[in-house]
Amino acid sequence: MTHLLTMARLLLCNLEHIISLPGLYMSVKQTLVVIGNGMVGQHFLSSLVESTIKEHYEIITFCEEPRAAYDRVHLSAFFTGTTAAELSLVEDGFFDRHGITLHLGDKAASIDRATKTVTSAKGLTIAYDKLVLATGSYPFVPPVPGHDRAQCLVYRTIEDLEAIAAAAKTGKIGTVVGGGLLGLEAAKALMDLGLETHVVEFAPRLMAVQLDDAGGAMLRRKIENLGVIVHTGKNTSIITDGESCINKMCFADGEELETDIVLFSAGIRPRDDIARACGLEVGQRGGIVIDNQCRTSDENIYAIGECALWNGMIYGLVAPGYTMARTVVADLAGNDASFTGADMSTKLKLMGVDVASIGDAHAKTQGAMVYTYQNGASEIYKRLVVSQDKKQLLGAVLVGEASGYSTLLQYCLNGIELPENPDALILPHRSDESVGLGPDALPASAQICSCYDVTKGAICSAIEGGCMTMSALKAETKAATGCGGCSALLKSVLDSELAKQGFEVNTDICEHFAYTRQDLHNLIRVEQIKTFSDLLHKHGKGHGCEICKPTVGNILASQWNEHILEKDHLGLQDTNDTFLANMQKDGTYSVVPRITGGEISPDMLIALGQVGKKYNLYTKITGGQRVDLFGARVDQLPHIWKELIDAGFESGHAYGKSLRTVKSCVGSTWCRYGVDDSVGLAIELENRYKGLRSPHKIKFAVSGCTRECAEAQGKDVGVIATENGWNLYVCGNGGMKPRHADLFATGLDKETLIKYIDRFLSFYVRTADRLQRTSVWMENMEGGLDYLKSVVLEDKLGLCDQLEQQMQYVIDTYQCEWKNAIADEAKLKRFRHFINSDRPDDNVIFVEERGQIRPADENERKHFKLVEVA
Amino acid sequence: MAQWIDVCSVDDLQPDSGVCALVEGAQVAIFWMPETEAKVYAVGNYDPFGNANVLSRGLIGDIGGQPVVASPLYKQHYNLQTGVCLEDESVKIPVYAIRIDNGSVQVDLSSLPQDREPAL
Numbered sequence: 008m009t010h011l012l013t014m015a016r017l018l019l020c021n022l023e024h025i026i027s028l029p030g031l032y033m034s035v036k037q038t039l040v041v042i043g044n045g046m047v048g049q050h051f052l053s054s055l056v057e058s059t060i061k062e063h064y065e066i067i068t069f070c071e072e073p074r075a076a077y078d079r080v081h082l083s084a085f086f087t088g089t090t091a092a093e094l095s096l097v098e099d100g101f102f103d104r105h106g107i108t109l110h111l112g113d114k115a116a117s118i119d120r121a122t123k124t125v126t127s128a129k130g131l132t133i134a135y136d137k138l139v140l141a142t143g144s145y146p147f148v149p150p151v152p153g154h155d156r157a158q159c160l161v162y163r164t165i166e167d168l169e170a171i172a173a174a175a176k177t178g179k180i181g182t183v184v185g186g187g188l189l190g191l192e193a194a195k196a197l198m199d200l201g202l203e204t205h206v207v208e209f210a211p212r213l214m215a216v217q218l219d220d221a222g223g224a225m226l227r228r229k230i231e232n233l234g235v236i237v238h239t240g241k242n243t244s245i246i247t248d249g250e251s252c253i254n255k256m257c258f259a260d261g262e263e264l265e266t267d268i269v270l271f272s273a274g275i276r277p278r279d280d281i282a283r284a285c286g287l288e289v290g291q292r293g294g295i296v297i298d299n300q301c302r303t304s305d306e307n308i309y310a311i312g313e314c315a316l317w318n319g320m321i322y323g324l325v326a327p328g329y330t331m332a333r334t335v336v337a338d339l340a341g342n343d344a345s346f347t348g349a350d351m352s353t354k355l356k357l358m359g360v361d362v363a364s365i366g367d368a369h370a371k372t373q374g375a376m377v378y379t380y381q382n383g384a385s386e387i388y389k390r391l392v393v394s395q396d397k398k399q400l401l402g403a404v405l406v407g408e409a410s411g412y413s414t415l416l417q418y419c420l421n422g423i424e425l426p427e428n429p430d431a432l433i434l435p436h437r438s439d440e441s442v443g444l445g446p447d448a449l450p451a452s453a454q455i456c457s458c459y460d461v462t463k464g465a466i467c468s469a470i471e472g473g474c475m476t477m478s479a480l481k482a483e484t485k486a487a488t489g490c491g492g493c494s495a496l497l498k499s500v501l502d503s504e505l506a507k508q509g510f511e512v513n514t515d516i517c518e519h520f521a522y523t524r525q526d527l528h529n530l531i532r533v534e535q536i537k538t539f540s541d542l543l544h545k546h547g548k549g550h551g552c553e554i555c556k557p558t559v560g561n562i563l564a565s566q567w568n569e570h571i572l573e574k575d576h577l578g579l580q581d582t583n584d585t586f587l588a589n590m591q592k593d594g595t596y597s598v599v600p601r602i603t604g605g606e607i608s609p610d611m612l613i614a615l616g617q618v619g620k621k622y623n624l625y626t627k628i629t630g631g632q633r634v635d636l637f638g639a640r641v642d643q644l645p646h647i648w649k650e651l652i653d654a655g656f657e658s659g660h661a662y663g664k665s666l667r668t669v670k671s672c673v674g675s676t677w678c679r680y681g682v683d684d685s686v687g688l689a690i691e692l693e694n695r696y697k698g699l700r701s702p703h704k705i706k707f708a709v710s711g712c713t714r715e716c717a718e719a720q721g722k723d724v725g726v727i728a729t730e731n732g733w734n735l736y737v738c739g740n741g742g743m744k745p746r747h748a749d750l751f752a753t754g755l756d757k758e759t760l761i762k763y764i765d766r767f768l769s770f771y772v773r774t775a776d777r778l779q780r781t782s783v784w785m786e787n788m789e790g791g792l793d794y795l796k797s798v799v800l801e802d803k804l805g806l807c808d809q810l811e812q813q814m815q816y817v818i819d820t821y822q823c824e825w826k827n828a829i830a831d832e833a834k835l836k837r838f839r840h841f842i843n844s845d846r847p848d849d850n851v852i853f854v855e856e857r858g859q860i861r862p863a864d865e866n867e868r869k870h871f872k873l874v875e876v877a
Numbered sequence: 878m879a880q881w882i883d884v885c886s887v888d889d890l891q892p893d894s895g896v897c898a899l900v901e902g903a904q905v906a907i908f909w910m911p912e913t914e915a916k917v918y919a920v921g922n923y924d925p926f927g928n929a930n931v932l933s934r935g936l937i938g939d940i941g942g943q944p945v946v947a948s949p950l951y952k953q954h955y956n957l958q959t960g961v962c963l964e965d966e967s968v969k970i971p972v973y974a975i976r977i978d979n980g981s982v983q984v985d986l987s988s989l990p991q992d993r994e995p996a997l
Contacts, residue, residue: 057923518941542910550893551911552938553947553954580894582934582949586895590949594929813911840930842896843885848904850923850930 037136037624039339040125041063042115042281047312048141049076049096054333060340069125069492070399071114073162073842075102080325083192085168086199088753094165100314115139118285120305137307139335140295144275144313144323149184149431154247156268158253168249171270172856175610178267180252181205184243185273186213191357193272194235198358205236207256209273212239217353217364221381222404223496225388227438229360229407231527232386238264239701259469268872272570275323277314290316299345300338301331309335322349326457326565350420350457352403361409366419367392367402375401377380378430382407389433391415398424403433413496421453423630445498456486463500470504476742477501477787495789502768520547523689524702524777528562533866536737537567557581558777564700565772566813568820570827571663572834583662585837587824588644591863593851596644598624599661600651601697604671604689604709605632614654625859631668631706633659639862640847642839648825660698664707664778669693670718674711674728683728685711688757692726694760698821699768699814702775702784706740720748723781724764733760737767737795738785746782751793752800762811766799879974880986887980890917895946897933898924900984905973906933907982908957910947915944919975919984924948927970932942932970 039055041048052068066125070076076092085094095268102109103762114128118138118304128134131266158174161167175181181197183190186208192712197204206213213230214224227237229546242259252265277294289294294316301309301317312328313321322328327349330595335790337344366530372376374395381388385407392402405411411432418432425430449455450462461484474480477494480501481487487494515521520542522530527542536542539559543551551559560579564571571584582588588596600615607615615634619626622643624636639647661667671689675681688710699705708719720724725736731754739748752763773782785795797803828834840848853860854867884898887995899904903923922930927950935946939958944957955965955970962968974985 008932327973441932520939549942550910550944552940552945553936553952556936574892577891582931585934588894590931590934592927592929592950594927594931594934594950610933821947837891837894837896840897842889842907844899846899848930 017730024081026792032234034347036133037064039137039139040133040135041066041068041139041141042125043141043143043312043314044068044070044072044080045141045143045312045773046076046078046096046108046325047143047332048493050140051139051141051311051328051332051335052105052107055339056107056341058336060336062103064137064339066105067110067135068107069113069115069127070111070114071493072141072166073112075111077108077165079163082162082165082168082467083196083199085165086172086196089750093167093750110645111268114799115281116741118281118308120285120287120308121305135307135598137339138309140303140308140310140314141312141332142278142281142314143319144277146271147274147276148271148302149243150245153245153254154271154851156246156254156269158267159246159271160453162189162196168196171196171268172200174268175202178253179203180205180266181268181270182256182264182266183270183272185271185462186210186237186239187216187272187274188353188355188357189215193270193517194230195270195358197270198233198235203236204234205238206230207241207243207258207264208237208239208487208815209242210239213237214362214364215366218328218362218404218406219369219390221379222388222390222406224370225386226357226360226362227404229386233358233360235358252414260288272437275315275321277321278312282308282314283309288320294321297349299330299334301335301346302338305392310339311335317346318348320348322351324349324353326460329458330460338732347783349446350416352416355408361405361407363403363409365403365411365412366400366533368404368688370402372401378433380430380433380435382435382457391433392431393425393429397429400425400429404432411836413493417449417453418767423450424766429677430854437479446496449500451858455496458483459485459488461486466500467498467504470501471508473645475505478541478783481786494791494851496787515658516558517552519549519551519555522546524558524562525774527559528566531562532567537563537569539563539579540575551579553581554777557584560584561702565817568700568817570824570834572824572828572831574833575826577837585639586644587648587658587662587828588639589662591862592847593781595637595851595862596639596641597635597661598639598644598647599629599633599635599659600656601659602633603693603697604669604686606671606690608687615656617649618647618654621650623860625861629668632670633668638862641837642845642847645829645835645838649829652793652823652826652829658698660824663700664703665698665700666693666696666707667697669707669709670722671709672711672714672716674709678711680714681711681728682713682730683711683718683733685709685726685728688726688733691757692724692761695818696764696768698824699772701768701772703772703778703780705768705781721745722748724767726760732756735760735763738781738792740782742780742782751792751796765814766810767795767809770795770798770806773813778794878987881976881978882986884982884984887937887977889984892983895933895935895937897930898982898984900973901989903971903989904930905984908933908937908947909976910937910944913944915958917977917982918944918976919973920946920955920957920960921971921973922952923970924950925962925970926951927952948982988989 031097033426056577076096078096098192104291115125116128124132124134136863146163150366161169181202182205183194184207186206194204194206213226243256244259245257247255249265252267254266256264260751279289279295281295282295285290295314297310297315303310311331331346334344334346352365370392375392378391390404403415409613449463453463455461455463469483514523556579560576571580588598591736619636622733626637629635643865669692671685673682674685705723708722709725711728712720719727720736721739721741725748727734733755734753736748736749736753740746852863854863892911893909895906904921905919908918910982922932924931931949937946945954947954960970960972974988975984
């Protein structure tokens, strides 16, 4: 008894304690100021709001630029059509939702550590308890005389890019100073702008930090083949008036180069001026000195990202900055976390050339041994640096072919013992033997995703927790959602773990066919199979089921396009297809005639209304800009359709896995802002692809300007008019898991646009799984969006002719399924509830609500029954 | 004792698909699989999960060797020989004796429930 009382008292105490806590926190809410809203500053904020300690702070951030954080890593995409909005790293409403005050376009000008205040350029003074400096870096401009002349520019912000684009309009020649990572990225931007492009590098080779001489030479050869003129070992002494161009660069060796634009990309310098001015410790060559918790010499001030100097190092990559950001969040929360340096290995595509560098690329380690593989014909260079005992990988260089990067990086980072002949890792394998490092060889601590610091251990526990698909795994762990470079490795970890847990990764469609949908599609196409029974006899067993029958029916329809109610196909169709209408909960159907592009004349609308009225159908406007008529009995369907067809309507295919609607805004015909005729294009696209059977439903939209009123970026295929032509977006969807579409191609004329959509849809129909929307199809594709682009835009598989022909066949053989059906007695036989009676189904009972019918609920049915019996 | 009555002609049936017949007030779903041994099956048309008369409009086939119909509403499978639901064995739909005799489809009246009311 005493014991119980004590327990109760204890509980009571705990309760009081818990209750008092929120009040306590409220009264001591501290102010956290973040200076800088670049990639690292924003990563800090998004990590912070995911942590419980965000409740303890009033958060205020200064952003000097006119827009909040955006993706600087992919900045050059700005020149190929990606907009500033698309580069944004900030979700809509992020600051409001989390109660963060953002001072946009206001620079933090000074810090007073004595009063613990920050004062901005606009004169705002804010007291802080904790301060985080994420001021980033600025491009280093060598102090060459003439460096500040007209058209001498830098490459870091969107404003810089706008200045470059403006300069490129009048100039013909552009020169990048600096042949490192950023310099080559900038050179690509100049190429994209159509300039004759030069790269001037002080060192004797390109990417001097990451590559050895031979690797640098191979990279130079490849880049010169792309049309860039490379000058190495050049020291610029002065920039002065040009003769044929605006500027002339004079080099120490006496040579000269005429150029309109000079673009400095010769490295970065930390922005430490604000820290310097308030007396924080800075390094000799710049950088705010931080410890392992990212604290500066003032315990209330942290520094993260490119402005910070850790152990004498400035990290010019985004991943270490992200790690620092997370370290500060952990430190604020009182958790143990340290930043202990970062791996500087990099892999990237420079102007389409794969380049990677891992660890000790220059073999500086005592006793290091080197293997090299050089293929002049294919322009591939690979170098391995291994320890003296040949057991450990110390570093590597890959140019021209970097598919082995993930494997090599894992060997290097995890100290995994090398195979007996390490050169096998870089020699081309000409047999089936695999020299890759299987996922099982990796320790749990191995980092799989460097963008979000996700280890193999974290991935395995997510899989154990029920993430069985790539998309579930990505959503849960964020792995492969940054640069995406680790997605192949992630997939192999997933497959291996599922296999270990006893899940047979069975891709058979069902027990009747040991094939995937894609296999079945190939069999049907290649062997010219026209019926389900033929396919079943040749390649299946049993009698089929509700999985394989509709799937095969769907493939047959998209390949041969015969009417789905023909005798051989009728038994394959789901009920919606069988009755060319959508079954509702009470067994009645809804009817949706096609209203192309959402355009309908008053007469047609009246005709539609009259049919609805005559058959007493519940009428509702759909999200796809058409009209749905509910409550039609099976025996009424042919009569309803006869009237609709006589009025000029045709089937809307709302019942099929097929093209549904092409939504449109009103476009340039009426809208003050419209750039092009979105309704006209929507109607043309809808008429082109109507009737196409596909693995799942497909939705389109066309917007007449970038205001995007048709919501095209939420569709499988979205088209947006711009001044330069149509922009094509693909693989978006709404529904349970909405996905923003990806920009696929820009500035297209109508002919090219249609060609790309033809190929895209045909490829989807041919290769997707059953009931797989375009988004999931693309995300599960190895290589993702880039691969899809290479197939559709560059014809990597040499399939485009076939894909276009198949689409043309489907278009040429289109028929309105309802028009055909009502003219064919045999097909109408099914359209009655009883085969031996004209009575309707007495289980269908409607009541009235808001002036229209709806199915009676359970209670109403009981009542109805009583009334009838009485 | 079996009491066979004519319901319809075999020409009224749809190969590898179903139709619904009204037999003495009961809604009977009739499935014809011409290539199987039994050829024809009859079960109740009422779907106890969806509470609607729709089973004749479901897809038919076989699962693990059992002939089945899948409800068009929520996709439960019913064994066409026993009426048992594969997903929930406590649920069973009526099964009727049926045969094709000289081109005529016949149901055994004695296999219908005794005190029948029009199915709701």
